[in-house]
Amino acid sequence: MIALIDCNNFFVSCERLFRPELQNKPVVVLSSNDGCAIARSNEVKALKIPMGAPAFKYKQVFEKHNIVKFSGNFELYGNISRRITEILTGITPLIEIYSVDESFVDLSELSLSDYKQWGAAVRQAILEWVGIPVSVGIAPSKTLAKVAIHKAKKDLRAKGVCVLGQDSTKNQGVLTSVPITDVWGVGRRFAPKLKAEGIHTALGLSQLAPKYAQQLMGIQGRQMVAELNGEICHPVRQQTQIAKSISRTRTFGQDITDQNTLRSAVADFATRASFTLRSSNQLAKKASLFVATNRFKANYTYRTAEIVFNTPTNDTGHIISQLCMQIEKTVPPGFPCHRAGVLLHELCPLALQTDLFNEMPPKLFSKSQNRMRSIDNINQKFGKDKVMFASRKLGDAWSPKKNNQSPRYLTRWSELPKIKPV
Numbered sequence: 197m198i199a200l201i202d203c204n205n206f207f208v209s210c211e212r213l214f215r216p217e218l219q220n221k222p223v224v225v226l227s228s229n230d231g232c233a234i235a236r237s238n239e240v241k242a243l244k245i246p247m248g249a250p251a252f253k254y255k256q257v258f259e260k261h262n263i264v265k266f267s268g269n270f271e272l273y274g275n276i277s278r279r280i281t282e283i284l285t286g287i288t289p290l291i292e293i294y295s296v297d298e299s300f301v302d303l304s305e306l307s308l309s310d311y312k313q314w315g316a317a318v319r320q321a322i323l324e325w326v327g328i329p330v331s332v333g334i335a336p337s338k339t340l341a342k343v344a345i346h347k348a349k350k351d352l353r354a355k356g357v358c359v360l361g362q363d364s365t366k367n368q369g370v371l372t373s374v375p376i377t378d379v380w381g382v383g384r385r386f387a388p389k390l391k392a393e394g395i396h397t398a399l400g401l402s403q404l405a406p407k408y409a410q411q412l413m414g415i416q417g418r419q420m421v422a423e424l425n426g427e428i429c430h431p432v433r434q435q436t437q438i439a440k441s442i443s444r445t446r447t448f449g450q451d452i453t454d455q456n457t458l459r460s461a462v463a464d465f466a467t468r469a470s471f472t473l474r475s476s477n478q479l480a481k482k483a484s485l486f487v488a489t490n491r492f493k494a495n496y497t498y499r500t501a502e503i504v505f506n507t508p509t510n511d512t513g514h515i516i517s518q519l520c521m522q523i524e525k526t527v528p529p530g531f532p533c534h535r536a537g538v539l540l541h542e543l544c545p546l547a548l549q550t551d552l553f554n555e556m557p558p559k560l561f562s563k564s565q566n567r568m569r570s571i572d573n574i575n576q577k578f579g580k581d582k583v584m585f586a587s588r589k590l591g592d593a594w595s596p597k598k599n600n601q602s603p604r605y606l607t608r609w610s611e612l613p614k615i616k617p618v
């Protein structure tokens with residue numbers, strides 16, 4: 197059996213954790229630059245405000261219903277997410293972190309007798325120890341666990357836990373209640389095809405002949421039908437695979453035409469990407485730069501540049517300086533940059549790989565490694581960005597607007613809640 201643990205309205209729940217007075221009040225969390233709704237409380241969902249609702253378009257609706265807005269505080273959400281993962285890995289190491297608020301857990305080695313009771317206990321533990329409400333769906337396959345979570349969330353009688361078994365006739369009631377668009381893997385691509393075939397619920401899909409499902413949707417279709425009938429096609433995968441590439445990109449709130457501001461943004465992306473690279477004990481053989489104008493405006497255009505390092509590196513300073521040189525070469529003056537990104541790719545394990553011309557003697561390589569380690573240690577001990585490369589400070593007009601961001605309560609000493617004596 198596989199359990200899916202899914203946090204309820206995760207970003208909203210994280211905000212409410214430190215603002216308990218917002219319980220039962222309408223709350224939205226907005227994407228970067230406060231663009232659109234990326235998390236909604238149940239009260240907001242009841243007002244029929246859709247996911248992705250653009251904030252400027254819904255300004256009056258937000259005001260009318262006293263909806264509390266937050267700018268996405270991803271540092272906070274990431275920290276809370278890790279706490280939940282720690283609880284789950286304490287139960288079993290067979291866990292797949294599917295997204296920031298969802299994890300699959302393989303229950304096969306736990307020899308549980310009562311799944312419903314186990315689900316309720318996990319739910320209670322996460323609520324008590326972290327403070328986040330979750331739903332639990334338990335079923336023989338991932339796709340069925342997704343169906344179960346649907347029921348756990350929508351049906352109050354389920355009390356946040358739904359268990360589906362191997363017997364498909366017993367699952368029929370729940371399968372009927374899940375619209376085809378909400379079945380895992382169907383998405384916008386296959387939903388119209390299935391609806392055209394008269395299939396409108398998960399039950400309809402589960403009863404489709406596997407061969408016909410394959411004709412309609414390829415092998416994925418056959419797997420969906422099998423999974424809905426309790427057969428495992430997608431086992432729980434532990435994250436042992438190491439990233440093959442690391443990217444950091446951003447869409448800016450306004451077009452950037454000043455090269456120093458662009459340099460500063462690229463330096464920031466490179467800093468964060470190379471930190472991730474070092475955390476996974478890897479080096480990059482290549483780095484790429486990407487800049488583009490607004491694709492919703494006329495004359496959309498973009499530029500890319502690739503750097504091949506003679507010696508693979510994870511040195512932030514070296515990566516920044518190489519990328520900034522590419523900005524001069526590839527981005528024409530006045531280019532209205534709306535989106536930019538940095539990609540580190542062709543990654544390899546951390547070990548000195550000397551090149552033919554010996555550009556990086558071992559002594560220099562270990563010096564670079566030591567320097568990076570010192571920077572990471574200082575930032576770990578005294579707070580993020582305590583020391584940084586100066587190019588990141590060339591201009592900050594690019595940094596996202598976060599007019600309604602809550603304090604990063606769990607990761608910044610300076611943003612701890614203050615208690616006022618009465």
Ligand SMILES: [Mg+2]
Nearest residue numbers: 202203205297
């Ligand atoms: Mg969720």
